[in-house]
Amino acid sequence: MKNKIITISRQFGSGGRTIGRMAAEKLGIPCYDHELIERIAEETGFSKEYIEENSESSAHRSIFANAFTDRDRQGMSTQDRLWQSQRLVILGLAEKGPCVIVGRCADYILQDRDDCLKVFVHADMEKRAERIVRLYGESENKPEKRLKDKDKRRKAYYQYYTDMEWGEAENYDLALNSGTLGIETCVTLIEKLYG
Amino acid sequence: MKNKIITISRQFGSGGRTIGRMAAEKLGIPCYDHELIERIAEETGFSKEYIEENSESSAHRSIFANAFTDRDRQGMSTQDRLWQSQRLVILGLAEKGPCVIVGRCADYILQDRDDCLKVFVHADMEKRAERIVRLYGESENKPEKRLKDKDKRRKAYYQYYTDMEWGEAENYDLALNSGTLGIETCVTLIEKLYG
Numbered sequence: 380m381k382n383k384i385i386t387i388s389r390q391f392g393s394g395g396r397t398i399g400r401m402a403a404e405k406l407g408i409p410c411y412d413h414e415l416i417e418r419i420a421e422e423t424g425f426s427k428e429y430i431e432e433n434s435e436s437s438a439h440r441s442i443f444a445n446a447f448t449d450r451d452r453q454g455m456s457t458q459d460r461l462w463q464s465q466r467l468v469i470l471g472l473a474e475k476g477p478c479v480i481v482g483r484c485a486d487y488i489l490q491d492r493d494d495c496l497k498v499f500v501h502a503d504m505e506k507r508a509e510r511i512v513r514l515y516g517e518s519e520n521k522p523e524k525r526l527k528d529k530d531k532r533r534k535a536y537y538q539y540y541t542d543m544e545w546g547e548a549e550n551y552d553l554a555l556n557s558g559t560l561g562i563e564t565c566v567t568l569i570e571k572l573y574g
Numbered sequence: 575m576k577n578k579i580i581t582i583s584r585q586f587g588s589g590g591r592t593i594g595r596m597a598a599e600k601l602g603i604p605c606y607d608h609e610l611i612e613r614i615a616e617e618t619g620f621s622k623e624y625i626e627e628n629s630e631s632s633a634h635r636s637i638f639a640n641a642f643t644d645r646d647r648q649g650m651s652t653q654d655r656l657w658q659s660q661r662l663v664i665l666g667l668a669e670k671g672p673c674v675i676v677g678r679c680a681d682y683i684l685q686d687r688d689d690c691l692k693v694f695v696h697a698d699m700e701k702r703a704e705r706i707v708r709l710y711g712e713s714e715n716k717p718e719k720r721l722k723d724k725d726k727r728r729k730a731y732y733q734y735y736t737d738m739e740w741g742e743a744e745n746y747d748l749a750l751n752s753g754t755l756g757i758e759t760c761v762t763l764i765e766k767l768y769g
Contacts, residue, residue, distance in 0.1 A: 499743050547741060548694050548696055548741050548746070549751075551743070552750075552755060553751070554694075555748060560747060560767065568766070568767075572759070572763075
């Protein structure tokens, strides 16, 4: 397999985004993460905040509740329209050239390309809790609760739009435990597989 | 993490056993696969055929049916006794020195050791079907059916004795798609992580 695109799905707090950025830098290719949100905002007119909240995890209000309300004449919910735009932006970026894409079901959206290395990054609860408190600080909820909530929302979103199980090894070329392997080693493995 | 033991769980036909053997050879450490069966036979007096059939997948007769019959005075089924012996053999081998252990829930049995690299190997149905026909020949059942049956039995066995989901990325340090990455590359990655 000749890999041109790297997609990174990750558990919250696993360092997947950092791994994506570091790998992209070493390989000299762009990494799309927050940049994706800006592009989707330009394309759709949705606010960045709305996209941030709804582009890869089900919002506070359940995705399943959303599925039966707020439909337009084509039967699409606001979240469905966002999904469609996000899909087109990701397909377009992959067409443009080699890159790393973090999150947003890019692995599923690009599944028909055979030049795509699909990576999943995870780590145990303790390691992730330590990481989010160090990076994002304390909040009124315990870190374990913040992690569980975010994972649950990402999982629900992924399942709803892809009909696949988030975090199942079968869906990825490579799944890495950043907690036991370490961030640097994960970057090295991805780098090794590229090209 | 300093890895001393490598455990390999694998989907049937994914080449996980071959990857384990090749990695062990490159690292100059023993690989336990069929050897495990011989050791368990020596310890327990069970026949090799019985162990082969019952030591990592539920037998033809459902593991759940077994759970309620054939119990001895301690309330253990024959399969439970086999599990206990297999557990002790695997713990003993890990204690003895560096090695690769293929299958038999070794990842779970050795979960308290922090010198253990837990690997899962999978591949898509098409690649695995091609592989089992090439290696084991045709049989009266289609290769897809043979793969599904075997995976189902391994999954049920793993879940029954470990209370964890077989094939969930979270349970392993490294999960590899041998179909897209290739056997040689999988061996190289494992070799790179060892030591």
